[in-house]
Amino acid sequence: MLNRFTYWLKDNLKGDPFIWTIIIVLSLISVAVVYSASSALAFQKKGGDTVYYLIKHGGLIIGSLVLVWLAHKVDYKYYSRLSRFALIISVPILVFTFLMGGELNGASRWLVIPIINQSFQPSDLAKLALIANLASMLAKRQANIEDFKESFIPIVLWCGLICGLIALSNLSTALILFSTCLLLMFIGRVPIKYLFMLVLVGAIFGTIALKIGQRLETAINRIKDFFNDSGELPDQAEQAFIAIWNGGFFGKGPGNSDLKYFLPQSSSDFIYAIIIEEYGFIGGVFVLFLYLALLYRGMKTVVNSERAYGGLLSAGLAFSLVGQAMINMGVAVGLGPITGQPLPLVSMGGTSLLFTGLSLGIILSVSRGDISESNSSEPKYATA
16 A cells, blocks of 8 residues: 555655755645634634635645646646736736726735635736746857847846836845846846846836835834834734744743734744744744745756756746745844744745745756657756
8 A cells, every 4th residue: 555655755846856855845734833823813703613714725735736737737838928928918917906906905905806705816817927928038048148138128128117016015035036137147147237237227116116106104114113212113023023932942831822812914924924923943943944945946956957947937036036035034033123024835825826836847847857858959958
């Protein structure tokens, strides 16, 4: 029986086994912690029915794992073809969301999908599309990467446009995506002088987005709160610090968090504080290690991939996911201003979990190593 299961795993779970292990472990942690942290929400909105959020979140975790499996079965080169279409449709969707989308905390970030009545953030689609398309553009231009007009201009326009549109309602996501674009361009051998120009373009687009968008006042207030010398903390940060202090070294045990009843967004934005409260410093370090290991395995493909596109695609998606995780954990422990970024594959969410699963599946597709590239005309990858 055990041998059959082992053979099944080898036949059906291709790619980097370390990444598969990280995905499964984070998924299990997510179900356990969200079940505990969402109990306060259950009493507020569902009459104490804690099973409701367990079933809902568990279903989304299963859905994300299914997407991981489906995406990793696809030859990653197909994502290059799909990314341009996804990028083009992202532009009107982002504009429509900004003008008519559902509001959350004073920002229009959501669209509701008809029939199934499920909300999603178009920025998740745009982020994935831009990373995949940027990797494709860089890979195809390796032979003339220093050509300003043919190589740099199309890249910088897409990066500035998408990041600027996202910044209208979600500044932190736009900054993470912009940083990912800079990293990809550096790995893709774009000249340093062009990268400085991209930073300038990003600053211009970002300033315009803040001026006409919805996040300028919020961004200023959060930065002021973070650098406030009076000793007063925002309620969320204060409750998160108490939760972390209560956790100590070994934690209070699964389900025994007290601050989940007082900490806003305890099952999403501040779930890392609940992890430390229940599982202690050891649990917090273990989760941090999992994300760093994911970054290492994702970036390792830059060296191992025989083609430019595969290495750039995997590196970009890994950096984006882990960068978001670092910001979420940093906010919880007081290393940065509050951003509202969830912890990828752990925080309770909706379609964001599905897009995370899709991103992880694409990384695994690159890592499979059994996809034939003999007919590809893409140039070999060269490091900076």
